[in-house]
Amino acid sequence: MLPDVIEESEIPYGVRREELFYAYFVFFTKFGAGVTIGISTAILKIGEYDVNKCKQNENTRLTLRMLMSVGPVVMLLISLIFLHYYPITEDRRKRTKLELENRKRDSGKARLLEDTPADNSLASAGDSATRTNEHVLDSGHYGSNGATEHEDVELSVSKL
Numbered sequence: 100m101l102p103d104v105i106e107e108s109e110i111p112y113g114v115r116r117e118e119l120f121y122a123y124f125v126f127f128t129k130f131g132a133g134v135t136i137g138i139s140t141a142i143l144k145i146g147e148y149d150v151n152k153c154k155q156n157e158n159t160r161l162t163l164r165m166l167m168s169v170g171p172v173v174m175l176l177i178s179l180i181f182l183h184y185y186p187i188t189e190d191r192r193k194r195t196k197l198e199l200e201n202r203k204r205d206s207g208k209a210r211l212l213e214d215t216p217a218d219n220s221l222a223s224a225g226d227s228a229t230r231t232n233e234h235v236l237d238s239g240h241y242g243s244n245g246a247t248e249h250e251d252v253e254l255s256v257s258k259l
Contacts, residue, residue: 103187106195139166 101124109115146162148155155163187195 100185100187103192103195106192106199107187110195110198142166 101120105115105117105120108120142162143159143166146159148159148162
């Protein structure tokens, strides 16, 4: 779901902010774990849990049963309500992906047209390689070997 939200956010703003979304995700996951531990501790204290006893009283056993069964079920039902209203459906995700692919393809064509000199006979091989490197560096596409195309072009130019 998080990658879908990142892509959905890229459409209006034109910038991918993975680091921001993942930072919030990690922060709120840890914050939620801390709050859960605090609430569980408070409920156990109300239920008269005694850490020094091996055998707990009936009130404590009931509290533990509720914490381990009813609590998670209630939280699951609440999360299902939020999931029901989650706005990104499979159809919307596919449309978002298609729009982002079209934008990347169109921006790549525009960059190539900007980098093409008006008179090709005046461009030397070195100028052409530099423009290719700049275009690939801007696009940040990755090759089959895991390196960016920019790194691939640098390697091929350096071999010349």
